[in-house]
Amino acid sequence: MSSSFSWDEPEGLAARGTLIVLAGRGEHGGVYERFGRRLAFDAYRVRALGDASADPAVLDEAAKLLADESLPGPKVLVGSDTGALYAARLAAERTPGADALILVGLPTSPWTSGSWEAEVKARTGCPTHQGRLANDPRFRRGALDSAPELPELHLDRVQVPVLALHGKDDTVSPVDEALAAYAGVRTVLFNGGRHDVLNDALHRTAAATVVLFLERLRLSPGLPLIAEERA
Secondary structure, eight states: OOOOEEEOOOTTSOOOOEEEEEEOTTOOGGGGHHHHHHHHHTTOEEEEEEETTTOTHHHHHHHHHHHOTTSOSSEEEEEETHHHHHHHHHHHTTOTTOOEEEEESOOOSOOOOSSHHHHHHHHOOOHHHHHHHHTOTTSOTTGGGOOOOOOOOOGGGOOSOEEEEEETTOSSSOHHHHHHHTTTSEEEEETTOOSOGGGSTTHHHHHHHHHHHHHHHHHOTTSOOSSOOOO
16 A cells, blocks of 8 residues: 655644645655645644555545544545546545545646656746655656546536646646636636646745635635635
């Protein structure tokens, strides 16, 4: 079974919910350490899993975490790249325990990098994360060029609140194609953002956007936005 990575709330604070992260092509759960630590600081537990397109056991592991009564709710599935498709599949199948869904960099069409330099720049504009990927022996270079058999997207079958995050400069999943796939879903676009929004140069803003979504979810997803920008 795929190993998971865990980040918990600080000692003395009550946990406010659980995020279950499904990584994308070539990634493992540890790639989301920065995101996990940031959300844990806000008292959310984070469990980050691997690439389900390479290891189907990841889906079983995600289902077990959703069913784990020791983990506090609400429980939110978070998927990046192909992980977004698998997270959406679990939500569409109404896997018990899933209270919400966050989609990040949903893939829309095949993409070819041609080189490692092109791939890492397409993934993230953050020098720190680029360095991590370059020096991570568990990360699989060239995975974005692969075309694994993936589940179809059926957001019309998803009965829980959904948030989509997408970079406007994402060359792996062009924003116009992504917006068509996200139709009807609350979507936040990041100016200058690349494919992996959670690990991009704007990762702090992405994490803050996720926290706002989670805080609203805890109260009631039907309530007005907690923070709303007006011109």
